[in-house]
């Protein structure tokens with residue numbers, strides 16, 4: 001009932017006039033067949049009586065009018081139903097993604113169960129209008145049924161009772177089938193996700209290189225087909241079961257009608273009922289059966305749609321993945337620094353520990369660097385700083401205030417970041433930068449300043465439409481595709497610079513996080529970017545992660561993450577002197593630049 005109420009409220013919020021129109025049409029459609037049958041009986045009985053038949057003009061006109069409205073009503077219903085669908089779908093989709101926006105962390109997006117639920121919830125955004133449709137179908141069926149049952153009962157009460165009793169197993173069976181179908185949709189979730197994954201890989205331009213070079217297409221297609229076969233097998237089983245059950249029920253209902261018809265004809269032959277009664281009987285039996293079938297179908301599809309709508313409601317009412325503080329504290333501007341106090345973290349209870357008691361103070365106004373082997377947990381630490389997850393144990397304190405005590409949006413407003421796995425948006429170059437701060441949309445001066453900082457301004461101005469050039473060819477219309485230079489693909493390093501420009505839009509923020517900001521850049525560009533970053537980080541609070549140790553050596557503080565803890569801490573000279581992991585890695589990297597007998601040395605190293 002809760003889901004039914006939820007669906008009804010949603011439809012009412014989305015399209016009140018369309019809903020009222022649809023309901024009115026439903027009532028009309030329900031009453032018309034009964035009215036038609038009675039009018040026809042009246043006309044036939046009058047005709048069968050002694051003539052002349054001057055009093056037939058009005059019933060005939062009413063019959064014609066009822067016939068006309070009967071003919072128009074389904075079209076009106078279809079139009080109103082489709083319009084209702086459209087409006088409800090838009091409204092429901094908007095509500096769904098507003099709810100998804102509430103999940104401020106990342107864990108839900110990494111949870112397959114959540115993905116299955118979201119996929120079904122997206123698919124059921126038209127469910128509310130279908131539920132209304134099905135409930136209307138129930139109402140319409142019930143009204144028609146009552147009308148015809150009343151009419152049939154006047155002719156044969158026992159036959160009416162038999163028809164009604166025969167409907168009970170039909171209803172039970174249909175409800176069970178509906179429940180099975182809804183359950184199957186849920187069970188097939190992982191299969192459908194795999195299938196989607198393979199089909200995306202086969203058409204994704206970013207995957208196309210490897211798929212072609214390694215000859216993966218046939219392999220992926222085979223796996224995709226295998227998943228589809230698994231789903232088809234399960235669906236086919238259910239379809240077969242539905243077919244046999246429904247065939248059996250149809251035979252039952254057809255036999256009943258035939259028996260009734262034989263009985264009515266014999267009665268008329270004996271002169272015990274009129275011709276009009278026979279016509280009424282035939283119309284009523286057909287009407288009752290159609291109405292009963294419709295009613296049972298509507299009840300079962302209401303059940304199915306309500307089960308599916310449950311996924312939508314679950315997403316809508318799911319708790320946020322990050323608990324929000326009951327009495328949030330204001331986040332002060334960072335004065336002293338951010339402290340990680342005995343931070344332990346693992347992605348879930350089933351995952352191993354990534355951080356095992358990290359203690360680190362990131363001082364305000366200073367540059368800190370974080371280094372360590374692949375998989376040491378550097379990016380994880382960054383994600384904790386942005387509060388994409390909460391520490392499993394321990395706390396992160398912003399000038400002594402626990403990050404869990406402040407509104408997460410406020411925290412993120414204070415940060416600027418370039419992530420290791422930054423996004424390439426299929427937008428224009430200008431919008432690709434502006435997403436770093438939506439306040440900069442259309443502010444060409446700000447965008448250009450950020451692009452200059454990232455050293456990408458020249459590249460962007462040289463594009464066919466400058467900053468307005470679309471950085472994709474995926475969304476161009478047929479005519480746009482013909483234009484030379486419409487939709488340009490950037491190189492990896494150029495994308496990296498755009499990601500940097502995005503972060504540079506936020507230089508006024510309290511903390512700047514740079515996770516491998518120069519990974520895709522050529523040597524000159526890397527040198528240039530780090531030069532700029534050095535200037536930018538001077539006097540600002542920043543955290544730089546880089547495997548290029550030459551780039552982190554200027555940091556005021558370098559932390560080495562190893563085995564889930566900060567194993568070494570100090571500036572470049574101190575860490576080199578300590579002769580630990582940092583010294584080993586630095587020396588190893590530096591040796592790569594020192595060709596034997598070459599005059600080239602890593603800057604500052606002798």
Ligand SMILES: Nc1ncnc2c1ncn2[C@@H]1O[C@H](COP(=O)(O)OP(=O)(O)OP(=O)(O)O)[C@@H](O)[C@H]1O
Pocket residue numbers: 110347351354372373374375376377378379380381420
């Ligand atoms: N979303 C996730 N779910 C589960 N495990 C994860 C997730 N992200 C990372 N990990 C695991 O956490 C560990 C630390 O990963 P992280 O990305 O933080 O390392 P890193 O130090 O940044 O590595 P790299 O230098 O290669 O970028 C790895 O073992 C990784 O497999």
